[in-house]
Amino acid sequence: MPAQRISSMDEEGLRLAFEEAKKSYSEGGIPIGSVLLRPNASKPNGIEVLGSGHNERIQKSSATLHGEISALEDAGRLKPEVYRNSTIYTTLSPCSMCTGAILLYKIPRVVIGENKNFLGGEDLLRDRGVEVIVIGDKDCQELMARFIEEKPEEWNEDIGGE
Amino acid sequence: MPAQRISSMDEEGLRLAFEEAKKSYSEGGIPIGSVLLRPNASKPNGIEVLGSGHNERIQKSSATLHGEISALEDAGRLKPEVYRNSTIYTTLSPCSMCTGAILLYKIPRVVIGENKNFLGGEDLLRDRGVEVIVIGDKDCQELMARFIEEKPEEWNEDIGGE
Ligand SMILES: [Ca+2]
Ligand SMILES: [Ca+2]
Ligand SMILES: [Zn+2]
Numbered sequence A, B: 001m002p003a004q005r006i007s008s009m010d011e012e013g014l015r016l017a018f019e020e021a022k023k024s025y026s027e028g029g030i031p032i033g034s035v036l037l038r039p040n041a042s043k044p045n046g047i048e049v050l051g052s053g054h055n056e057r058i059q060k061s062s063a064t065l066h067g068e069i070s071a072l073e074d075a076g077r078l079k080p081e082v083y084r085n086s087t088i089y090t091t092l093s094p095c096s097m098c099t100g101a102i103l104l105y106k107i108p109r110v111v112i113g114e115n116k117n118f119l120g121g122e123d124l125l126r127d128r129g130v131e132v133i134v135i136g137d138k139d140c141q142e143l144m145a146r147f148i149e150e151k152p153e154e155w156n157e158d159i160g161g162e
């Protein structure tokens, strides 16, 4: 899939998520990154970064700090209405847990780098009224494919096995 | 609903989850606790506690450490097959995020203290083949109802608002 035309906020969101993925890879970790953004006229570029993070399975021996969970955790306690006006960016299609977290907080919009290496809960999100945009980003796809080839067991563990 | 007849493992699992809930309440936190158990003949009572925890929204300003997520995080990195032979206990019906975490790790069995104060993803779990048992435990129900009455805003925040 060729890269779609995307808004400058979405471009920035995916760029920041991919920076997190690269940071994780450079630490020996699973290269999935995520950020939670919202429009905010008082910020540079009109974008407020509410939270950001990456998969921490290897770095922190964590079973739950996926990219999206890390970003939500980094954002901390937010009032319900803050999520309602936000977009979550993730380099890879969200697993069941991260899909569920998006539904819990009623985040209305999810922008996904790619879903070739893993296809998560996109249908469930759409069924529940969430806007799901898959960019088909080549950089996200290549970095993830490289990791899966290098550390297939760690990857398998992260998605709970076949 | 009257308390059901339950196995000694389920009784112990719910007891431990409720201990976690009470611990959280005594810290000023949301009283939801959870444990992940599996049968293990080499352990006392034949039960191995893989992980345990409680909601940490208030204690750690955490947006993702619900009871079940805390228990899974406490269990740490496990091989996929370990989850396949486990049961997760939770004092309250699991929200979307925790439901998704149970599906991610293909935990085959969920024992729930009560679902009167909150009804989570039980249908989705059953649709995906997970065995879901709701005990209807009065102690779990009363402690949760007390918290909701005392701190309605914190509770509302924890479930992402109406
Ligand atoms: Ca941050
Ligand atoms: Ca422990
Ligand atoms: Zn995930």
Ligand SMILES: [Zn+2]
Residues within 6 Å of the ligand: B066, B067, B068, B094, B095, B096, B097, B098, B099
């Ligand atoms: Zn939950």
